[in-house]
Amino acid sequence: MVQMQQQQADQAREANIERNARLAAGTSQINQLFQGHAKGAHLVDLSTLANPPSPPAPPPPPPGLEGGYQAKGIPGTSQYGLYDPNGYLLNTAYSMSDLAKTQVPVGGDPSAGGHMLDLSSLTAPPPGAPPPPPPDPLEGYRYRAMPDSGGGTQYGLYDPSGNLVNVAGSIADLTKTQVWAGGDPSQTEGGFGSDFYDKFRTSILNYYLPQEDEQYANARTGLNYSLARAGSLNSSIAATDVGKLAEQDTMNRAQIASQADTQTAGLRQQVQQDQQTALNQLYSTEDPSVAANTAQNMVANANLTVPMLNPVGALFAPITAGVGNAISGFTNPYAYITGGGMMGATPAVSTPSGSQSTGANVNA
Amino acid sequence: MCDPLIGGLISGAASLVAGASAASQQADLMQKQNDANAQWVAYQTKIHQDQVNAENQARQQAENARQDTLTKVGPQAQQQAQQTEQQRLNALYGNPGGARATPDAMTGQPSSLALSGEQTGNQTPFAGSLTAAVNNATTMARGRIAALATAGSYGGSFGGLGTTVPMDFTQGGNAINLQNAIRKGNLSTYGVEQQVQPLSYAASPAIGATQSIANALGGIAGTLVSSGIRGGGGSSWFGGGSSGASAPSVGGNTSSWM
Numbered sequence: 001m002v003q004m005q006q007q008q009a010d011q012a013r014e015a016n017i018e019r020n021a022r023l024a025a026g027t028s029q030i031n032q033l034f035q036g037h038a039k040g041a042h043l044v045d046l047s048t049l050a051n052p053p054s055p056p057a058p059p060p061p062p063p064g065l066e067g068g069y070q071a072k073g074i075p076g077t078s079q080y081g082l083y084d085p086n087g088y089l090l091n092t093a094y095s096m097s098d099l100a101k102t103q104v105p106v107g108g109d110p111s112a113g114g115h116m117l118d119l120s121s122l123t124a125p126p127p128g129a130p131p132p133p134p135p136d137p138l139e140g141y142r143y144r145a146m147p148d149s150g151g152g153t154q155y156g157l158y159d160p161s162g163n164l165v166n167v168a169g170s171i172a173d174l175t176k177t178q179v180w181a182g183g184d185p186s187q188t189e190g191g192f193g194s195d196f197y198d199k200f201r202t203s204i205l206n207y208y209l210p211q212e213d214e215q216y217a218n219a220r221t222g223l224n225y226s227l228a229r230a231g232s233l234n235s236s237i238a239a240t241d242v243g244k245l246a247e248q249d250t251m252n253r254a255q256i257a258s259q260a261d262t263q264t265a266g267l268r269q270q271v272q273q274d275q276q277t278a279l280n281q282l283y284s285t286e287d288p289s290v291a292a293n294t295a296q297n298m299v300a301n302a303n304l305t306v307p308m309l310n311p312v313g314a315l316f317a318p319i320t321a322g323v324g325n326a327i328s329g330f331t332n333p334y335a336y337i338t339g340g341g342m343m344g345a346t347p348a349v350s351t352p353s354g355s356q357s358t359g360a361n362v363n364a
Numbered sequence: 365m366c367d368p369l370i371g372g373l374i375s376g377a378a379s380l381v382a383g384a385s386a387a388s389q390q391a392d393l394m395q396k397q398n399d400a401n402a403q404w405v406a407y408q409t410k411i412h413q414d415q416v417n418a419e420n421q422a423r424q425q426a427e428n429a430r431q432d433t434l435t436k437v438g439p440q441a442q443q444q445a446q447q448t449e450q451q452r453l454n455a456l457y458g459n460p461g462g463a464r465a466t467p468d469a470m471t472g473q474p475s476s477l478a479l480s481g482e483q484t485g486n487q488t489p490f491a492g493s494l495t496a497a498v499n500n501a502t503t504m505a506r507g508r509i510a511a512l513a514t515a516g517s518y519g520g521s522f523g524g525l526g527t528t529v530p531m532d533f534t535q536g537g538n539a540i541n542l543q544n545a546i547r548k549g550n551l552s553t554y555g556v557e558q559q560v561q562p563l564s565y566a567a568s569p570a571i572g573a574t575q576s577i578a579n580a581l582g583g584i585a586g587t588l589v590s591s592g593i594r595g596g597g598g599s600s601w602f603g604g605g606s607s608g609a610s611a612p613s614v615g616g617n618t619s620s621w622m
Contacts, residue, residue, distance in 0.1 A: 005560045012556040016549045027542050197522065209462035224479035233481050234490040242477050243497030246469035250505035253467050254512055257460035265522045272531050279538055283545055
């Protein structure tokens with residue numbers, strides 16, 4: 001009975017280890033999917049996980065050198081050392097080929113037969129040595145069957161340091177684990193980067209700005225026409241109206257940019273919510289593969305998001321209308337009568353200054 | 365037939381041997397039980413320490429995430445983010461792009477805004493008015509754009525505080541939730557492990573029988589010895605005489621005991 005209790009406790013502990021590994025792997029996968037991975041990193045090819053390469057053959061013995069010199073690995077380090085016949089370390093390098101560049105005079109004066117130590121044999125493979133092993137496609141990642149957790153056999157993916165990366169019920173499932181290696185962790189790429197959002201924002205701008213351009217051009221044309229008909233093209237009022245129109249143009253474009261940016265922020269929040277949904281599903285299922293599929297769908301949905309593009313309304317009509325009213329005021333003989341003879345002081349009609357206020361109201 | 369005193373002594377010796385055997389078995393049993401208890405205590409202590417260590421580790425990582433979030437949403441970080449966003453919005457609003465990237469009022473060329481037919485020569489009064497009006501419009505537009513950018517940077521623009529701060533909290537919350545999930549699993553496992561009972565040893569019937577035999581022999585020995593001393597070596601119980609000695613009650617039918 002006690003042994004059974006102990007066994008169940010051990011299985012529960014093992015199942016918890018596996019669950020934690022799946023959670024960590026799933027979270028990492030979702031985060032990388034949405035936020036990107038280290039810049040320059042690459043996906044480790046785990047397709048050959050079931051058939052890992054055999055361990056490399058032991059390195060051949062160090063080649064012999066003339067005069068009792070020796071080149072060999074330095075114990076406890078990854079470096080190679082060149083030793084003189086007395087065992088003194090002359091030089092160190094991280095490879096035999098680098099060590100071969102060492103200049104060691106032997107035999108005294110060249111005139112007396114002295115020469116540089118021939119280290120060329122360090123770079124050439126010794127005769128009969130096996131060819132260097134091909135690079136490990138798994139980059140040190142290996143799988144092991146997990147200890148019994150009470151169910152079917154589980155397989156764990158371990159990184160080169162021996163840390164458990166992910167757990168799956170089959171090796172085939174384990175090969176689907178996305179492991180990014182290398183790269184600069186201080187920078188990220190992939191995921192929903194700035195280019196994704198810039199594209200969204202630009203599409204909104206490209207929809208609205210041409211409309212604004214067109215309306216601005218029409219407003220200028222209308223103003224030009226109206227001022228010309230009123231004969232006040234070169235008046236200070238005309239300059240003021242041109243300036244007001246330009247200001248309103250600037251603010252209209254700024255408003256469009258602001259709305260585009262706000263919509264882009266909404267997209268960013270939606271992406272965040274999608275990531276949250278994927279994480280919640282991960283916690284519900286504790287199965288990274290399902291969570292990854294969910295995340296993939298989320299990504300697809302986010303890419304399908306379209307901005308709310310409504311036709312832009314009349315942006316400049318009030319100013320031209322004001323100018324039109326001003327023209328009416330100029331051409332209306334009653335205005336001069338009822339207005340007490342002061343153009344621009346009549347409350348009944350709009351004036352050029354009135355057109356300014358109209359424009360200001362539009363801006364507000 | 366046999367001297368009761370000798371019989372008593374033999375019975376006493378046999379009782380001692382049986383008693384010693386029973387005591388030895390009992391001691392061995394107790395030792396095993398003590399070992400099992402100590403092993404269980406060691407196991408419980410270990411899983412408790414493992415749980416505490418795992419709990420501390422997960423809590424520390426959650427705490428790190430919380431502190432990191434706190435740093436991100438702190439006053440200094442928010443002020444910095446707001447200023448950066450304000451500058452970005454100011455640039456975006458003043459130059460939103462498109463075919464006409466820069467609005468006319470922001471080009472710094474008032475004369476280019478003149479309508480057709482207007483006299484924009486350097487010396488004309490209109491040119492001066494136009495320059496003044498456009499410069500005024502530019503100043504006004506810049507001021508309003510700056511205000512719009514400032515307001516947006518506090519709110520729901522792409523990098524505004526209304527957008528980034530909740531995201532910072534969400535990211536921090538995700539890291540904390542992961543650690544909480546791990547802690548929850550660890551705690552559940554610990555609960556299972558705590559249910560493991562210590563090995564419990566039960567005394568086998570043989571030990572009890574040995575003890576009973578030792579007791580019976582002890583009783584017989586006492587009876588015989590007292591009978592032998594009292595009878596002075598006369599007729600004995602073994603001889604079936606009439607010493608009047610009562611048969612030992614232990615062992616059932618004593619007449620057929622030998």
